[in-house]
Amino acid sequence: MSTSDIHSQFAASWYAGSDSNSTQEREQRMRAFVRLWRAFMRARVLIAVVLLALQLFVVVTRSGGAQWLVVICAVHLCATLLALYLWRPVAQGKPLHIQWLLTIGVDVVVFALLQSFQTGGINYTALFALPVLLAAILGPLTLALGTAACVTLYLLGEAALNGPLFGDAATARFLQASLTGTGFFLVAVLANQLAIRLAREEALAASSQAAARTQAQVNELVIDNLTIGVLVVDPHGVVRNANPAAKTMLLGHAPPQATKLLLSARSSWHNLSHLVQETFTRGEALEMETTIDNEDRPVQRLHTRTRLTAQNGRRAGLCVLFLEDLREVEARVRTEKLASMGRMSAAVAHEIRNPLSAISQANALLDEEVQAPAQKRLTRMIDQNTQRLSRIVDDILNVARAQPSQSPGASSALPIDQTVRQITREWARQKQAERVLGVHVHAPAAHIAFDPEHLRRLLINLLDNALRHASGQAASIRIITQPSGGEHVRLSVWSDGAALEASVMRHLFEPFFSSESRSSGLGLYICRELCERYGAQIAYRRTRLDQREGNEFYALIPATNAALAPSLPMQESLQYPGDSMVPRTGFPDHPLSGGAPLTTR
Numbered sequence: 001m002s003t004s005d006i007h008s009q010f011a012a013s014w015y016a017g018s019d020s021n022s023t024q025e026r027e028q029r030m031r032a033f034v035r036l037w038r039a040f041m042r043a044r045v046l047i048a049v050v051l052l053a054l055q056l057f058v059v060v061t062r063s064g065g066a067q068w069l070v071v072i073c074a075v076h077l078c079a080t081l082l083a084l085y086l087w088r089p090v091a092q093g094k095p096l097h098i099q100w101l102l103t104i105g106v107d108v109v110v111f112a113l114l115q116s117f118q119t120g121g122i123n124y125t126a127l128f129a130l131p132v133l134l135a136a137i138l139g140p141l142t143l144a145l146g147t148a149a150c151v152t153l154y155l156l157g158e159a160a161l162n163g164p165l166f167g168d169a170a171t172a173r174f175l176q177a178s179l180t181g182t183g184f185f186l187v188a189v190l191a192n193q194l195a196i197r198l199a200r201e202e203a204l205a206a207s208s209q210a211a212a213r214t215q216a217q218v219n220e221l222v223i224d225n226l227t228i229g230v231l232v233v234d235p236h237g238v239v240r241n242a243n244p245a246a247k248t249m250l251l252g253h254a255p256p257q258a259t260k261l262l263l264s265a266r267s268s269w270h271n272l273s274h275l276v277q278e279t280f281t282r283g284e285a286l287e288m289e290t291t292i293d294n295e296d297r298p299v300q301r302l303h304t305r306t307r308l309t310a311q312n313g314r315r316a317g318l319c320v321l322f323l324e325d326l327r328e329v330e331a332r333v334r335t336e337k338l339a340s341m342g343r344m345s346a347a348v349a350h351e352i353r354n355p356l357s358a359i360s361q362a363n364a365l366l367d368e369e370v371q372a373p374a375q376k377r378l379t380r381m382i383d384q385n386t387q388r389l390s391r392i393v394d395d396i397l398n399v400a401r402a403q404p405s406q407s408p409g410a411s412s413a414l415p416i417d418q419t420v421r422q423i424t425r426e427w428a429r430q431k432q433a434e435r436v437l438g439v440h441v442h443a444p445a446a447h448i449a450f451d452p453e454h455l456r457r458l459l460i461n462l463l464d465n466a467l468r469h470a471s472g473q474a475a476s477i478r479i480i481t482q483p484s485g486g487e488h489v490r491l492s493v494w495s496d497g498a499a500l501e502a503s504v505m506r507h508l509f510e511p512f513f514s515s516e517s518r519s520s521g522l523g524l525y526i527c528r529e530l531c532e533r534y535g536a537q538i539a540y541r542r543t544r545l546d547q548r549e550g551n552e553f554y555a556l557i558p559a560t561n562a563a564l565a566p567s568l569p570m571q572e573s574l575q576y577p578g579d580s581m582v583p584r585t586g587f588p589d590h591p592l593s594g595g596a597p598l599t600t601r
Contacts, residue, residue, distance in 0.1 A: 028206055029199075033138075037089040040134050044107065045084055047130065048077040051114065054122075066117050076110045089138075100139055104147055107131040112154050125155065125180055132184050136191035144188035152181025229302075229323030233276050237263040240318065249300060249323050250292070268292045272304065276319050279306040289326070299539060301326040330510075349393045356393065360386045392522075413447035413560045414455065416481055416489055423459050424479055433467060438475040442482040446489045448557045454530050461523040462493040462553050469497030469551065478545060484556055492554035499542055500551065508540055524553075531555050 052073040059067055083103055108131050115124040128151045136144035155177035162173065223230055229246030231239050239261035242250075250261070250269065263273035271290040279286050287305040305322040363386065367379040420441060428434045448455075463477065470476040476496045484490040500508070511525040531538045536557040543552040 029202065032202065034089055037138060038084065040130075040138065041080065041084040041103075043130065044080040044103070045077070047127065048073065048080045051110075052077050058118075069114060069117060072110060072113055076106065079106050100135070100143060104131040104135050104139075104143075107134075108147065108150055108154075116158065128184065129187060132188050133191055136188045137195040141189070141192045144192050145185065148181070148184040148188040151184050152177070155180055227325075227328060229321075229325075231321040231323065233263065233319045233321055235280050235317055235319075237273050237276060239263065246321075246323055249302065249325060272321065275304055275306060276321060279308060279319050283308065299541065303329070352389070353393050356386055356389055360390075412449070414450050414452060416446050416448050416450075416491065416557070417441035417444050419452060419455060420459065420479060420481055420491070423456050424463070427460055427463050431463075431467060433477070435474055436467070436470060436472055436476045437463075438478045440478060440480045442480070443489050446481070446483060447560045448489055448534075449560050450534050450536075450557065454533070458527050458530050458555070459491075459493070461527050465523055465553070466493050466495035466497070466551075470495040471497070475546075476550075483559075487559055488556045489559050490554055490556055492552050494543060494545055494550050494552045496545075496548050496550040499549070500540070505540065509538070527553075527555075531557070534558070 052070070055070045055073045057063075059070055079102070083099075087099060089099070108128065111124050111127045111131075114127075118124065132144065132147050132151065135147040156174065159170070159173035159177040223243045226243060227245055229249045230241075230243045231246050232241040233239055242261065263269045263276060269292065271288070275286060275288055275290075285305065285307050287303070289301065289303050292300045292302065303324045303326055305324075307320045307322070309318040309320065360383070363379055363382045367376070367383070370376060370379060421439060424437060424439050428437045459479070463479070466477045473496070478492075478494040480490075480492045480494065482490050509524050509528045511522055528538050534557065536555050538553065538555040540551065540553050543550060
């Protein structure tokens with residue numbers, strides 16, 4: 001994915017997230033308001049039920065009080081039930097709405113009637129706190145102060161009507177009513193300020209949550225598009241999370257979502273598991289270079305780094321493992337080198353080609369004139385070396401030319417077994433190598449999206465390289481085709497040459513590198529470039545065949561048909577913690593001459 005694609009996705013997710021976050025904030029605030037509204041309505045219903053039961057008890061026991069108060073309490077209970085189940089709460093903060101009057105006003109009137117006409121010493125003054133709180137928390141401050149003022153005026157009026165206006169008793173009654181009213185005013189102001197503060201904190205929390213959610217989406221987008229693999233591993237070696245690049249490096253494919261990976265489950269991951277354990281033991285970041293020897297894919301060389309997560313200034317129990325494919329690092333370095341030398345190489349090659357053509361033509365004319373054997377030998381030497389120089393010039397020009405990558409479906413389907421037989425037959429006849437070459441094709445139904453000329457060049461380069469290092473005995477060079485899973489075909493060229501030195505293996509596919517002085521060092525590099533054009537991978541390993549060790553260069557080429565599936569064996573499964581299964585396909589070793597399979601040392 002290009003940088004512009006990432007930027008476009010980020011912008012789209014940002015604006016979409018902003019709109020959705022604002023809508024979600026409004027919905028969250030409304031849901032919180034509705035919950036608080038229903039809590040108050042349930043409290044009103046509970047108080048109405050208690051008041052009705054109290055009035056029924058008073059009537060039954062003839063403790064005093066008017067019987068019509070039972071009817072008032074019953075009507076109040078019906079009103080609270082209707083408000084709870086039939087009404088929808090209005091938007092918070094709207095003043096003087098009919099709903100507020102039918103809830104707060106009804107409560108104040110009912111409590112006032114009970115306080116005025118109830119006998120027996122029962123005091124209902126504390127019940128006025130409910131409408132005051134309801135107005136202060138769910139309504140504006142004006143409504144809360146108005147409710148507190150109405151309650152205070154009622155209490156002062158009741159104090160004036162219940163006795164003479166002058167005297168110690170009247171003073172006590174007025175003082176009690178004033179203090180109670182003052183308390184209701186304080187409750188209204190404090191409750192309203194607390195409600196405003198809580199609403200502000202809730203809005204801030206919702207905004208922080210939205211920002212955190214957006215940041216998490218951005219982080220996930222960036223991590224998923226990283227070419228560096230990222231693994232989050234716990235102290236038990238269980239992979240808690242992994243980005244697509246890490247899954248591809250470890251498995252070659254993305255496992256099911258519920259699958260838990262265990263670093264100790266495969267022997268090829270032992271170095272990674274050991275590095276994570278060392279990181280937890282030492283409590284510090286470590287790094288190393290390691291290899292993953294896959295059975296069905298080329299060996300991967302990785303540069304690994306570990307970091308421990310920190311929490312409250314101390315090390316937490318998670319390790320972040322970074323995996324970087326060294327092939328990509330080397331490819332970037334190689335691209336930088338080729339960018340600087342490409343133009344120069346092309347210019348030099350063009351300048352060499354012109355005098356080289358003149359030398360070749362002059363040598364051909366000279367060969368027609370001379371008759372002496374010694375002179376003939378000299379002209380043949382000139383011809384051979386001019387042809388060698390011409391091939392080197394062609395190789396340099398092919399490397400210097402920019403060749404864009406090609407998708408596997410861009411070329412027509414090519415039957416690999418038939419094409420390999422034809423190319424190897426022509427090569428063996430030209431090199432007179434029929435005796436040393438053995439062809440073993442096991443993918444008769446497989447087709448690949450490869451240009452025929454490019455496949456010919458790939459095979460000839462590999463066969464020429466094998467012929468230079470083979471022993472020359474019978475069947476000392478083998479070319480093998482076989483299915484590799486349901487999506488790839490494996491094309492390998494094996495020879496019984498000596499093992500490559502470690503210094504040679506490190507630079508095996510680099511341009512202009514060769515262990516021989518007479519080679520241009522471009523053969524294997526061109527093979528790799530051709531493979532990458534069609535989504536294939538080429539690699540080297542030391543293998544054993546017919547009890548003989550040798551060098552194998554193999555390419556995994558994407559197949560264009562599904563005809564390989566019947567030839568696959570049953571899947572082998574690996575058990576991981578959590579009863580999750582990760583399928584790992586095994587591939588058969590096809591019997592070659594003498595029935596000996598191809599095995600890896």
